[in-house]
Amino acid sequence: MIIHEFLSKMIEMKASDLHLKCGSPPIARVNRDLVPLGSEILTNPKITEIAMFIMTPPLKKRFEDELEVDFAYTFEGYGRFRTNIFIQRGMISIVMRFVKYEVPSFNEINIPSTLENLCSQERGIILVSGATNSGKSTTLAAMINHINRNYRKHIISIEDPIEFIHQDRLSVINQREVGIDTLSFG
Template sequence: MGLSFNNDMKTALPEYVLGTNRFIKIDKMLSENVLWKKEAYENLKKLFKEMIEQEASDMDFGGLRTNGKVWFRIYGDKSPSENLPHYDENESIAMIMSILSEEQKSYLFKNKNIDFALSCDIEADEPPFRFRGDVFYERNLLAVNFRIINQMLFRIKDLGLSEPIIRRLDLHYEKSGLFLITGIRGSGKSSTLDAIIDMNNHKNNGHIIIIGNPIEYIHTSDKCLITHREIGKDVASFQKGVIDSLRQDP
């Protein structure tokens, strides 16, 4: 069983209202019915919890491509879950709309895609989990992929880097320069960058400015002052963020 208000949504949605107009209509329903929006969000939290319990790296739902099922990638293999409810197109749209801000929705409707990160309290006695989401149009419907952001940082020495390389990444020895961290999706670029930031944060005094789209791991300032600026939320673009950072005593 999916969302309890699904039949009410179907009744209120004419068949000829499609695409962005349909998404806006469902979003308006959620705004006018707080309990509907809460239920949609709580259902999404249950999916996040199942994702964590299954040790899945990714979760997909929505659009026509999923056949109403929730799909998980577990140890590299992506397959549909047989234990979760099926969600039709309207229910998937409602769950997606329940977590997006007004600015994010406007961006999505204009660009047909939005990449973002969010924190979610899964268990009351545990710190929030962070997820990276990508919402996109698929055959005039909304689909989404969520990827869990690693809660634990790798130590720089666990990455297999040689001592000369680690030394070059240490702000105690290097005060300027450009380093490129490259690789395919899921190869560990963000984990490597976070390990470099973490090493310097606990070892050297300084100011580190992180510009991300989106910001994934949130660092707590220790010996370094850590500033997080997310594209769209805190700064207009990477270019603007870099220029701004020169005036922020990096």
């Protein structure tokens, strides 16, 4: 399928995002720059074909009902992609962000030690907020990873979509995806 060609090229270029929009070539975001992946102009039928290929039947139903859907798409052997399929100007568009398989450590993403201290607390809630592409999901994944490697806890995450997949180590982790495992964040 052509989407796998686009995703392979994206990873080869070390791109963070892939944009598929009618009337434009596939575009990759490389170091904040938007770079075309060739000169082929995408059509609505081609993007629709890609969307239908990467969505499961429940996602197709949700897309039909809500005209947009967020989910994680796994390209075996390459990684996971946070995927947003939506309608713009009456046509389907797709944006996919690369999510590495490996969950980062605090050291790898330069997290301050104060956050490590927060992760050792017995109780509480931590809110992580920020602009798009500011590292919210990566920060939370590193926090869960740190707790999982150092403490015996029960961790429940509610995500939309699940990006990083955590394996139980010292902790038990339940990852719930909005729209699949639970109806909402509330």
